[in-house]
Amino acid sequence: MPLHADLHRHLGGAIAPRIFWRFLQRNNHPLMQRFPEYELFEKYIVAPRASLTEFLELHTMVERVQRIDNLEYFITKLVRGAYIFEGILYLELRYTPYYRTDERLSQQDRINQMREVVRIITSCSKQSAYPLILKQILCMHSRLPYEVNRATLDLAASESEGVCGIDLAGPDPLYKNNMDDLVSLFSLAREIGLKTTCHLYETRDGIYPELLPYLNRIGHGIQIAMHYPELLKQVADRDQCLEICPTSYLKTGTLEDLSALRTVFDRCRETGVDIAICTDNPGLHNVRLPFEFENLLTQDVIDFEQLQMCHAASYRHAFGWPYSEPPDSLLTSLDLLSKKHTAEDRG
Ligand SMILES: [Zn+2]
Structure with missing residues (x-):
C-alpha cells in the first residue's frame, strides 16, 4: 500500500535515466549522438558534481527535452513509477513553467503559454489506475527577470486546482543580485495566501x-x-519545515557523506523543527524515496522514531494534502495484520 509523501521533487530530475534515454532514442534526439549507449548516459547523469551551479546544468539539459508537446509522456511515466515503485501517495512536483514553453516565442508569448503547461500537467497527472495525488509547485528562477517571476506567481495563484505553492530555484549565488525583488515577490505571495518554499541555506552560498x-x-x-x-528557534516558532533531500547533497558537492546530516536531524529534534525527507531528483540521482529513508536508517543518521516523525511531518506540512490526517501509518497496518493473525489463530 502506498504510504509515502514527497514534498520536494523536480520534474527535470524525476525521470529514471533509462526512461529518459529511451525517449531520446525513440525520437532520434540530437543528444543520441553524444550518448549512443545507455551506459554512457547513465554514467554522465549520476556522476557527482562539484557545486550546485554545476549540477543545475543537468536540469537545463533535461528542460530542453521536456517541452510542452511531450510533457504528457513524462508525467504519465512519472506518476506510474512513483506510485508502483516508490509507494508514493502524495507528490508535490516542482518546475519552472517558463522553461517548458516554446523558446522560439517572445517573452510575453512564453508567459502566456505557461498556463497551458500547468493545465497539461494537472490533467495528465490524474490516472485512475495510479491514484496518486499530484500537486504542482511553480518555481520562480534566479536567472529569470522580475516580470517572468511575477507572472509565475500570478499563475500559481490562479491555478489552484493543480498548483499548491511557489518556490525559488536556480543558482543561489544569483539571489543577491535581485534580493529586493525576491523579498517583494515572497511577501506578495504570503499576502495573497499562496504557500511558499524556497531553495535556501542549501549550500554555503545560499545564506x-x-x-x-x-x-x-x-x-x-x-x-x-x-x-x-x-536560527532554529525562530524556524520552530514559525512552524517552518525543512525539506531534506539526502542524496542531493552528495551529488551537488555540498556534503561528503551522509553522516554530516546527523547533526541536522538531532538539532532539529532538540529544537522542535520538523523535517520532511524528500528526493529532489530521484531520476538524476538514481535513488528513490524509500531508499532515502533506508539509507538514513542503515547509516545510523536517524533512528526509527525520527523516521516516523519525518513521515508524519511530510503530511502535516504538505501544501495540498486534502485530509487532516496522514494515511494509515505503517504501525496501523501492522496492528491490523496482527489482529488478523490472532483471529485466524482462534479460528
Ligand atoms: Zn530542489
Missing part, C-alpha cells in the same frame, strides 16, 4: 536570512542546523 520570514517551508535549510543553529 539569505532576509527571505526566511516569508516561507512556509524551507527547501533544504541544512546550513541553518549545521552552521547557524541560533
Whole structure:
C-alpha cells in the first residue's frame, strides 16, 4: 500500500535515466549522438558534481527535452513509477513553467503559454489506475527577470486546482543580485495566501536570512542546523519545515557523506523543527524515496522514531494534502495484520 509523501521533487530530475534515454532514442534526439549507449548516459547523469551551479546544468539539459508537446509522456511515466515503485501517495512536483514553453516565442508569448503547461500537467497527472495525488509547485528562477517571476506567481495563484505553492530555484549565488525583488515577490505571495518554499541555506552560498520570514517551508535549510543553529528557534516558532533531500547533497558537492546530516536531524529534534525527507531528483540521482529513508536508517543518521516523525511531518506540512490526517501509518497496518493473525489463530 502506498504510504509515502514527497514534498520536494523536480520534474527535470524525476525521470529514471533509462526512461529518459529511451525517449531520446525513440525520437532520434540530437543528444543520441553524444550518448549512443545507455551506459554512457547513465554514467554522465549520476556522476557527482562539484557545486550546485554545476549540477543545475543537468536540469537545463533535461528542460530542453521536456517541452510542452511531450510533457504528457513524462508525467504519465512519472506518476506510474512513483506510485508502483516508490509507494508514493502524495507528490508535490516542482518546475519552472517558463522553461517548458516554446523558446522560439517572445517573452510575453512564453508567459502566456505557461498556463497551458500547468493545465497539461494537472490533467495528465490524474490516472485512475495510479491514484496518486499530484500537486504542482511553480518555481520562480534566479536567472529569470522580475516580470517572468511575477507572472509565475500570478499563475500559481490562479491555478489552484493543480498548483499548491511557489518556490525559488536556480543558482543561489544569483539571489543577491535581485534580493529586493525576491523579498517583494515572497511577501506578495504570503499576502495573497499562496504557500511558499524556497531553495535556501542549501549550500554555503545560499545564506539569505532576509527571505526566511516569508516561507512556509524551507527547501533544504541544512546550513541553518549545521552552521547557524541560533536560527532554529525562530524556524520552530514559525512552524517552518525543512525539506531534506539526502542524496542531493552528495551529488551537488555540498556534503561528503551522509553522516554530516546527523547533526541536522538531532538539532532539529532538540529544537522542535520538523523535517520532511524528500528526493529532489530521484531520476538524476538514481535513488528513490524509500531508499532515502533506508539509507538514513542503515547509516545510523536517524533512528526509527525520527523516521516516523519525518513521515508524519511530510503530511502535516504538505501544501495540498486534502485530509487532516496522514494515511494509515505503517504501525496501523501492522496492528491490523496482527489482529488478523490472532483471529485466524482462534479460528
Ligand atoms: Zn530542489
